[in-house]
Amino acid sequence: MLRLLSIELQKLRYNRSVKVISIVYFSLILFISAIASIEFDFANVNFRIADQGIFNFPYIWHFNTYIAAILKIFLAIVIVSMMSNEYSYRTLKQNLIDGLSKREFIISKFLTVVLFAIVSTVFVFIVSMILGLVFSDYKEMGIIFSDLEYLFAYFIKLVGFFSFCMFLGIWVKRSAFAIGFLVIWQIFEGLVAILFQYIRVKTEVNLFETVYNFFPLDAMSDLIKEPFSRLGAVQSAANQLGEEFTKTYEVGFMPILIVSIWTLLFVYWSYVILKRRDL
Amino acid sequence: METILTLNNLTKKFGPITAVNNLSFSIEKGNVYGILGPNGSGKSTTLGIVLNVVNKTSGDYSWFNGTESTHEALKKVGAIIERPNFYPYMTAAQNLELVCKIKGVDTSKIDEKLKVVELYERKHSKFSTFSLGMKQRLAIASALLNDPEILILDEPTNGLDPQGIHQIREIIKVIASQGTTILLASHLLDEVEKVCTHVVILRKGVSLYSGSVEGMNASHGFFVVSAANKQQLQAELSTNPAFGTIKEEGENLVAYLNEPMDASEFNRQMHAKGIALSHLVKRKESLEEQFLEITKNLN
Numbered sequence: 001m002l003r004l005l006s007i008e009l010q011k012l013r014y015n016r017s018v019k020v021i022s023i024v025y026f027s028l029i030l031f032i033s034a035i036a037s038i039e040f041d042f043a044n045v046n047f048r049i050a051d052q053g054i055f056n057f058p059y060i061w062h063f064n065t066y067i068a069a070i071l072k073i074f075l076a077i078v079i080v081s082m083m084s085n086e087y088s089y090r091t092l093k094q095n096l097i098d099g100l101s102k103r104e105f106i107i108s109k110f111l112t113v114v115l116f117a118i119v120s121t122v123f124v125f126i127v128s129m130i131l132g133l134v135f136s137d138y139k140e141m142g143i144i145f146s147d148l149e150y151l152f153a154y155f156i157k158l159v160g161f162f163s164f165c166m167f168l169g170i171w172v173k174r175s176a177f178a179i180g181f182l183v184i185w186q187i188f189e190g191l192v193a194i195l196f197q198y199i200r201v202k203t204e205v206n207l208f209e210t211v212y213n214f215f216p217l218d219a220m221s222d223l224i225k226e227p228f229s230r231l232g233a234v235q236s237a238a239n240q241l242g243e244e245f246t247k248t249y250e251v252g253f254m255p256i257l258i259v260s261i262w263t264l265l266f267v268y269w270s271y272v273i274l275k276r277r278d279l
Numbered sequence: 280m281e282t283i284l285t286l287n288n289l290t291k292k293f294g295p296i297t298a299v300n301n302l303s304f305s306i307e308k309g310n311v312y313g314i315l316g317p318n319g320s321g322k323s324t325t326l327g328i329v330l331n332v333v334n335k336t337s338g339d340y341s342w343f344n345g346t347e348s349t350h351e352a353l354k355k356v357g358a359i360i361e362r363p364n365f366y367p368y369m370t371a372a373q374n375l376e377l378v379c380k381i382k383g384v385d386t387s388k389i390d391e392k393l394k395v396v397e398l399y400e401r402k403h404s405k406f407s408t409f410s411l412g413m414k415q416r417l418a419i420a421s422a423l424l425n426d427p428e429i430l431i432l433d434e435p436t437n438g439l440d441p442q443g444i445h446q447i448r449e450i451i452k453v454i455a456s457q458g459t460t461i462l463l464a465s466h467l468l469d470e471v472e473k474v475c476t477h478v479v480i481l482r483k484g485v486s487l488y489s490g491s492v493e494g495m496n497a498s499h500g501f502f503v504v505s506a507a508n509k510q511q512l513q514a515e516l517s518t519n520p521a522f523g524t525i526k527e528e529g530e531n532l533v534a535y536l537n538e539p540m541d542a543s544e545f546n547r548q549m550h551a552k553g554i555a556l557s558h559l560v561k562r563k564e565s566l567e568e569q570f571l572e573i574t575k576n577l578n
Contacts, residue, residue, distance in 0.1 A: 011377065098382055
């Protein structure tokens, strides 16, 4: 396993665009936290995002994993190009000739996907921990380490998403088309959502829970629900308007299961495609 | 003798096209094999199948008497196909390091192999800066990293300039002289003729000949002759049962022998018939001529 991982890391280590994109990705996470902690001074009104309670434990786990997950598209580019490059450089063929089996090839790619997800998760954990320790109003041990399931959900989300990218890269062979397909798929899920909404209004048949939640991208976004309406300031504003949020923000078991199954399918399909293909 | 690779009725179809048709041959340790065939005859497909990158349609093949799985066996094989494939952003040494990791061998041989192909000075240059000849030599270095049981080369001199071709051939000769089994696919016959002991001739995926190079040269050769009276000579040759095909080549006639006959005997016969030869040379067909003969017969 270590051999397969080190093969893949050797390929990535010397690739300048991979390095640049990864650095951009991790700096963006840092950058966003930095902005949040800057004190704005508008017309004598001191305003600091960090003071709005977003960095309170344990809410910070929810908030930061949600925000960091938006940036995953940067690493998606790395994943897609690490697949499609193997085709364009024709090194996939050479790797196999040199004695890597197709199975090992897929495993080495998947291990890298998992590694990227682990590194991102650890990075988000460290950044959130530091921000929390600086800005949080509550610093009791029990509170700090509660709600850590958001980090787990974040990890599952990344692995699922990157596996989807890996599958697209293997299948489509070209990074631009693979990313394009990802966008088209997102639009497709969006259109289906509109259709289902229309059906629900017209016939009261709710296809969201029976069908829509099983779509890969929707399942991934269900893993970590939007954290904004949970924010104390937003909630109290809503209360004043007579609205009340009764949403649950917990990490559900179903999305984790669905995304895990999609991950398995993407990896398996990647293998099947590679196995059937004449290179 | 130790068998390295055996092919049994191997067939590959691409849709309606049969690229490799019922191909069987085996490769023994220590020989230098040539796979000959015009472009599109199925050479690369055959190599692709045994190298695990093309899926066979039917038949089978086995490495080292089937004692190991294909990808394990390939770790003991060195192969370069079509054109050299490396990561352009890595240096020569980094690319070879990667191959070492895949093959599971130590990286200590990298310098040595780079010296064999005269690329040691460029070991820290990026692959993308290499000329085609250098890329091809790097591919050979990479194929040699594991001191392979067999070296498979598919059109190794394709697209190279004369100097590059010469360099590659010299390297191949050196490797062959060290006793490494070589399988060389090529459409360049003199290339095969110069280094190979055995040949497999392919045409449209069918094996036309498989055996030693000498065995292939088993014909009795031919005479290139001319005389002042060409018509008379031609008439005489065509009635002589010792000759098969007779061709005109400019001023000369080329007469292929059906049975052994030496030049002086032929000269005596002609003299007896009152034909004075102004030119007489006996030759054996070169591999190229044989090859064209063999592949043409099936048209």
